[in-house]
Amino acid sequence: MRIRRSFLILIALPLIGGIVFGAYVLRWLSVLLLSVITLAYLFGEELRIAYPSMHRKEVGERKDEVERVTKIIEKAKESPVSRSILEEQIIEIYMTLSDNQAETYRKLHEEPNEAILLIRKEGNFLENLEKALNVVEVDIDEGGRG
Template sequence: MRIRKSFLILIALPLIGGIIFGAYVLRWLSVLLLSIITLAYLFGEELRIAYPSISRKEIVERKDEIERIAKIIEKAKKSPVSRSILEEQIIEIYMTLSDNQAETYRRLHEKPNEALLLIRKEGDFLENLEKALKVVEVDIDEGGRSPAEG
């Protein structure tokens, strides 16, 4: 359990008051206040209540889409899971071009087109990926021909 500076300051005031005050009643009031503060702090620690941080602002850096895809391509040289992620990305491109996305998704999984066959092909993965992306580029330029045509 880590003790915070704010808690030390809170308990210091009644503690000093209990020592400095001359009257018996004021000392007991200070001790009572000290015990209430300590009880509240320990109860909060038991519940694991997060205290809001005013001075610190946490910034989470997120990778942009290009860095994420570049890392997936790097891993796809060895990993079949990364290759399947790239296949799904290509299928998403065709789904975006299509009017009926569900039908396109089903059709490409049942009968893959030329781009998907090139990615699945054995050999140099990066070369096959480049060829597959050129096929996708041609399909996009042609106005999204039917993925079943290959």
């Protein structure tokens, strides 16, 4: 019974409004009401759909980067090319710390610091990489520039 009564009330409101206010006023009230509903929909629902969360994308990019570096480290055990890629990554860290990045890049290629020498050193690569990263960490903590 409730559904029928509420349905009748919904039908009766525009009819009563048309009789009391006239058809012209009722049309303008309908236009205003539909405009408000459309604006609420556009700014409420549509914007959430149009702009997906950037957090998910960033997590995916970080995951891809970690996987890429992991593969490079695994290959660097035997491949000199992968070792040179890791060496360049360490140089980029020092370049980021430096005010003059071009000079730091050139200087580290001409006169490698302790971290780069450890990467180039023969022997157990993973131990050398760990020692090199410890040297980089100390340089970052001290604010060293390479």
